[in-house]
Amino acid sequence: MPELPEVEVVRRGLAAHVAGGRITAAEVLSARTARRFEPGTAALAHELVGREVASVDRRGKYLWLALSDAPGTPATSALAVHLGMSGQMLVRTGAPVAGRHPHLRASLAVDTPAGAVRVEFVDQRTFGWWMPAPLLDADGTVVPAPVAHIARDPLDPLFDHTAVVADMRRRRSGIKRLLLDQTVVSGVGNIYADEALWRAGIHGERPAEALSRPALRRLLGHVREVLAESLAQGGTSFDALYVNVNGESGYFSRSLNVYGREGEPCARCGAPIRRERFMNRSSYSCPRCQVRPRGAAHP
DNA sequence: TATATCTCCTGCGGGC
């Protein structure tokens, strides 16, 4: 599933291929892809044609093409993109192949100094979306409006560990729930939350307010560490649903310690990894290294 | 206001 490392890999690929280019055509085939843009698919495509791609940026799992009206002029708006659970942004060069991908939802034609490319948005489970939006200042950084409520991610140079720790300690929710809350810390999904909690030796249902400041600081360090390691390996892939702009998979799934490893021995203590139900999904943890808090409901 | 749960969606795999 696309979490921060996977989205960053896509961002880098798009930046390499389309930054500095001009959008010459756009097509939005799926109403669900445009569901956050009330005017609809045709209006969404119309918003993009003729715009220059000034840069490709990211915060957490959100990514956007900053758009300007002419080369070298400041970006005034953006195409905000969320990949959802299965979205892919594929860059194609050369002549179009016969037949469309069955899950093609939208596409762009971009003229760049290196030649013409096509960006195809393929999304099997349709949780992803595209949305044109104005750029605005949020917390000292220019982001598209739909990203303004999203917290900085741990790989952001301006990520404030102290402030995030203080925010977490004010809350009674379980710590995993907060790691998944994109308004507290962004970029973390189910996979990396489980991996960071395992590294920290903390059960995800531990109330955040019950954790010490040093423990929370260590946990955030593990979050940053696991995100950076995954990024270095091109992200995590379990199947063909997550790929970079060239359609290639990452390798970090081979480095996961708990996620998807129910029944396998913990790499640290040998106890069999357990799977529990949590927020209508699965949590993986070590029963010995990550002791469940007293009073937490058993699955 | 804070917190928890529901809902959207598609394809795969297991059970019968």
Place this chain on the structure above:
DNA sequence: TGCCCGCAGGAGATAT
């Protein structure tokens, strides 16, 4: 073989 059901999960909407 074919049908049904559970599962995967990001994040906005809704409920408590």
